[in-house]
Amino acid sequence: MADSDDGAGSTAASRSSRTVRMRIAIAIGAVLLVAIGLVVGRVTTPTITYPSTLSAxxxxxxxxxxxHQQAIDMAMTVREQTTDPEVSQLAYDIATSQGQQAGQMFAWLNLWGLPQVSPSPxxxxxxLPTLDQSASDHGMNMSSTESTPGAGDAFVPGTLMPGMASAAxxxxLRTLTGVDAEKLFLTLMIAHHRGGVEMAQALVERSTNADVLALANSIIKAQSSEIGYMTELLAARS
Known part of the structure; x- marks a missing residue:
């Protein structure tokens, strides 16, 4: 009986030993799989590169x-100076859409770790050079509108941005009411939108950033459409 008991004990010990070794092997294999996964993940995950502070x-x-802030200011001003529902709704749409876009751009700069104020004019x-290194013509080329005065000329850093209204x-605008306020608002906003489209087009010519390009193209599309609409409203008041 003693020999039988010793054999059974030896068999049990052997099984226990194999079980321990198997568990150790499984554990080591799991660790190796995790390590391989991390290495592969680092290799295959694209590195996010944010724009620099002097980038387009x-x-x-x-x-x-x-x-955008000037457009919002003009829109809010004319809403106080007019009772016309079309102009009032247009002004509201401009103020809300451009306010949202301005907030999006503010958030981008924070995400990119860049200051809100530029270190350059x-x-x-x-x-900056365009992507194709060609000479860039920012002049408007829309059949439904006239060209912005000076559009296509070389930009001088630090001067007034395209389409910006003067302080005068x-x-x-703040002194006018009714049709007079509407006419000046529409005149100023048409020029302002043309300048905004010009700036957005300049970005498209200089960037490959998908998010920024999407916003710039949406600005070109929306403001080009609004230019046509405002031209019609202005003509009806002439």
Whole structure:
């Protein structure tokens, strides 16, 4: 009986030993799989590269926020000066859409770890080479509108951005009411939109960033459409 018991004990010990070794092997294999997964993940996951502070994307985000803010100010002013439902609704749409876009660009700069204020004069980014290294013509080329005065000329960093209304025009708008306010608002906003489209087109010519390109193209599409609509409203008041 002793020999039988010893054999059974030896068999049990052998099985236990194999079980322990198997568990150790499984554990080691699991660790190796995790390690391989991490290495593969690092190799296959694309590295996110954010725009630099002097890039076209950063310059566009900063300058277009300023450009949008003036449009919002003009829109809110005319809503107080008119009772016309079409102009009032247009002004509301401009203020809300451009406010949302300005917030999006503000958030981009935060995400990119860049200051909201540019270290270089405004519009400097618009003098950067285009992607195809060709000479860029920012002049408007829309059949439904006239060209922006000076469009296509070389930009001088630090000067007034395309389409921006003067301080005198803004002050004048605040003194008018009714049709007079509507006519000045539409005149100023048409020029302002043309400038905004020009700036957005300049970005498209200089960027491969999908998010920024999507916004720039949406600005081109929406503001080009609004230019046509505002031209019709202005003609009806002439």
């Amino acid at each position: 994307e950063a310059g566009f985000a900063r300058d277009m926020q300023v450009h 405004q519009m400097t980014w618009m003098t 025009d803004l002050a004048n």
